[in-house]
Amino acid sequence: MAEDGHIRALRILETLAALHQPAALKTIAERAGLPSTKAYRVLRDLQDHGYVDHIGRRGYRVGARAVALASLVGPRPALLRRARPALVRLAAETSETASLQLRSGAHRVMVLSADPPGTAAHPIAHIGERSPLTSGCAGTAILAFLPAHQVDDVLLAQPSQAARTDVPEQLAEIRRRRYALSRSVNHRALNGIAAPVLDPDSGHALGSVAIAGHASRLSDPVLHRLATPLLAACAELGAHLATVLGPSSSVRLESLDVTIQDVLDVE
Structure with a gap:
């Protein structure tokens, strides 16, 4: 069964949270088991909604909205x-x-x-x-x-x-x-x-x-x-x-x- 886009986004976010940050796109994609192009699209969507921050060439890190969510459900x-x-x-x-x-x-x-x-x-x-x-x-x-x-x-x-x-x-x-x-x-x-x-x-x-x-x-x-x-x-x-x-x-x-x-x- 094909993976739902929302589940894929959660998987990317969980993968990023487990990495030393900022993390490179290639590293995130490999750890999540996704092609870089697909991982990039998911990261862009997460970035647009504040769940991920893009730190230029240094890569990505967990964004403020994800941290706030964690404080509510943790x-x-x-x-x-x-x-x-x-x-x-x-x-x-x-x-x-x-x-x-x-x-x-x-x-x-x-x-x-x-x-x-x-x-x-x-x-x-x-x-x-x-x-x-x-x-x-x-x-x-x-x-x-x-x-x-x-x-x-x-x-x-x-x-x-x-x-x-x-x-x-x-x-x-x-x-x-x-x-x-x-x-x-x-x-x-x-x-x-x-x-x-x-x-x-x-x-x-x-x-x-x-x-x-x-x-x-x-x-x-x-x-x-x-x-x-x-x-x-x-x-x-x-x-x-x-x-x-x-x-x-x-x-x-x-x-x-x-x-x-x-x-x-x-x-």
């Missing part, structure tokens, strides 16, 4: 307000950085983090950081708790991972112990542990919480010991995420809406 301020105390407590209890990740298609995106008290400002990752669900503990903790057909879709989007014969075994092990480990995967010399934040009704992952720090501090025995406070934090956050992101969220969103001033007060 995680609600109430979610961040409710999630922050749990992350702050987890960071204080473990003396390491704790972060909340949400799923975005075949990727995970960091939306909130907390450092342990008394530490110097040395962020190990940044809000908005995006990586495949197949890479690192924060992603695989989500992937292992998705419906089987969604796991298949994610792996098809990552051909090198789909070809690995150990992936089913790896995901089964994560489901068995309820958390995932990673060692210097997305960041050199950083180890981590992550667990899924599950929808209480479906049991499927809405996101994950990760604890990460320097490999010299977080050996495997230490990571396994951190599982207890991590799983407790995930259990606390599950109901909060479900009210905003779960299948029944639409009937409960109105009571969670807050003004922009509430967002400023959170920071």
Whole structure:
């Protein structure tokens, strides 16, 4: 079936958002799997409506209208307000950085983090950081708790991972112990542990919480010991995420809406 023009535009916009920007037309077209001429026409339409900016020879970047739309349909301020105390407590209890990740298609995106008290400002990752669900503990903790057909879709989007014969075994092990480990995967010399934040009704992952720090501090025995406070934090956050992101969220969103001033007060 031919791809609808609106779907093609969304695919181009999502592709651009995942690239280092400004991004060249050729790069966008290749990543989106479209001829350059067709990608150019879509980008021009998006540009005309403010969703994409053209920066001359440097290429294209996401436009202000797309950013504004993301702020409306993205995680609600109430979610961040409710999630922050749990992350702050987890960071204080473990003396390491704790972060909340949400799923975005075949990727995970960091939306909130907390450092342990008394530490110097040395962020190990940044809000908005995006990586495949197949890479690192924060992603695989989500992937292992998705419906089987969604796991298949994610792996098809990552051909090198789909070809690995150990992936089913790896995901089964994560489901068995309820958390995932990673060692210097997305960041050199950083180890981590992550667990899924599950929808209480479906049991499927809405996101994950990760604890990460320097490999010299977080050996495997230490990571396994951190599982207890991590799983407790995930259990606390599950109901909060479900009210905003779960299948029944639409009937409960109105009571969670807050003004922009509430967002400023959170920071």
